Amino acid sequence: MIRSAWLALSLLAAVPLTAGDVIPGTRQGELVELLIQDCGSCHGLQMKGGLGPALLPASLHGKSAEYLSAVILNGRPGSAMPAWNGLLSPDEARWIAERLLQPDLP
Numbered sequence: 422m423i424r425s426a427w428l429a430l431s432l433l434a435a436v437p438l439t440a441g442d443v444i445p446g447t448r449q450g451e452l453v454e455l456l457i458q459d460c461g462s463c464h465g466l467q468m469k470g471g472l473g474p475a476l477l478p479a480s481l482h483g484k485s486a487e488y489l490s491a492v493i494l495n496g497r498p499g500s501a502m503p504a505w506n507g508l509l510s511p512d513e514a515r516w517i518a519e520r521l522l523q524p525d526l527p
């Protein structure tokens with residue numbers, strides 16, 4: 422229930438994002454699933470933190486989408502944060518980073 426509400430809000434919030442222009446809607450849905458299931462396994466289903474730190478807008482305050490997408494693509498060597506560059510394109514990582522910074526997501 423929480424999950425589907427979050428998904429619906431996530432998809433709505435995705436519309437005005439700049440990287441959304443280059444990522445088809447169906448792929449955006451897959452990225453949201455990835456965010457909840459794969460990223461959520463470490464960062465928490467609601468991005469409130471777990472093994473990895475919270476990825477809520479307040480926790481990421483002051484960090485740029487460029488910086489965050491670089492972490493997503495390259496991972497953090499020496500930590501549990503894996504590199505996603507085989508699974509995500511730079512545009513997709515950027516799209517996820519911009520989503521994480523959106524203040525209206527729960």
Ligand code: HEC
Binds near residue numbers: 460463500501
């Ligand atoms: C296996 C566990 C794991 C998975 C899966 C994972 N992360 Fe992480 N992530 C971490 C850890 C641990 C850190 C903190 C690394 C450190 O100590 O610097 C981190 C750090 C980050 C950061 C940097 C946060 C900051 O404040 O600098 C971002 C952004 C991030 N992860 C996004 C993602 C995204 C997006 C996904 C899914 C595509 C993901 N992570 C999947 C464990 C994970």
